[in-house]
């Protein structure tokens with residue numbers, strides 16, 4: 277069957293692109309339903325954008341690449357669309373916007389926008405091969421009869437990254453990119469919990485506290501959560517996108533105040549108490565116990581000189597941890613790396629060397645922070661390609 281545009285992937289970026297592309301458009305996906313990651317995102321409420329979204333909230337080999345699309349289709353454009361559909365939303369924290377009711381409203385909105393321009397959606401469609409005749413892309417599917425072979429002048433790669441293979445994530449976009457000579461930046465799991473050896477934190481599982489997490493020169497002030505396998509929570513997910521295997525992570529357990537002042541004044545009031553007990557007044561008790569064991573702290577607070585207290589505080593504000601790894605694609609919210617932005621136009625997302633081939637969304641080497649930024653990239657890049665086609 278002949279189309280003008282074939283979009284591979286009915287996720288956030290693919291649906292957005294379809295809603296804006298002119299001509300005869302078809303979206304193909306091997307899943308049973310469109311927008312499955314939208315549906316489960318934000319605990320079923322979809323953190324669909326961030327009021328403060330800007331280029332600084334993205335990780336990419338070329339940090340400038342995302343600027344054009346983000347500027348031309350902004351968070352306010354998407355908020356406007358949400359408002360036009362009467363979808364109620366609220367700010368949870370740090371500019372993160374969530375649906376009041378259900379993420380399904382966002383999927384329904386995108387499908388309705390697609391309908392308006394007459395774009396078709398074909399689910400349960402397995403892609404067997406892609407080729408190019410010189411003028412057209414040919415997509416062979418496992419369907420039967422007239423639906424089996426589809427041709428179009430434009431092919432949009434919107435099959436996302438490798439995160440959560442159980443939900444149908446595959447590396448198809450990378451394979452097709454390579455087939456057409458586009459380089460792919462090595463991929464790895466992002467926004468993912470850390471693992472540690474020996475069940476180091478098992479006894480603390482479920483404990484959360486605010487921290488500043490630092491790796492590779494980047495810091496995040498957010499909550500950290502101890503888990504049976506290691507460390508999670510927003511601070512850890514955020515820093516995982518900057519961390520490289522083998523590197524340490526520095527944790528400041530007192531991101532908002534200097535514990536030295538607190539311990540010194542406690543020395544006046546609680547000098548006869550064990551140092552570990554007093555630490556338990558300033559930190560969750562289990563965390564204080566762990567630190568006290570780590571530092572082999574003994575004796576009363578009154579026994580500690582200023583120099584000794586300063587050394588303890590240096591540890592509390594620069595607790596150096598060595599993760600063994602991350603939970604990987606199994607639980608990662610995103611995939612870092614992907615189709616090299618050098619090979620794409622930042623204005624249209626079209627491959628510079630292959631006219632008619634486009635790449636959008638998570639498949640591209642642009643990865644957002646936690647907090648609605650990844651969907652904003654999907655909307656902005658999907659819009660950029662859709663309106664250019």
Ligand code: FDA
Pocket residue numbers: 284285286287288289290304305306307310311312313314316317318322323324325401402403434435436437439440443444445446447448608609610636637638639647648649650651652654
């Ligand atoms: P996306 O993954 O959405 O879509 C790709 C589509 O391609 C899928 O429908 C898939 O079935 C299809 N596909 C893949 N391989 C295929 C193949 N071989 N053949 C045919 N079809 C194929 N972001 C955010 O901003 N706010 C949030 O609240 C969350 N929450 C969140 C929770 C969880 C649990 C996860 C895993 C992720 C998030 N994210 C998020 C990240 C966000 O979901 C993600 O960045 C976007 O969905 C990416 O959009 P894409 O359209 O690029 O890929």
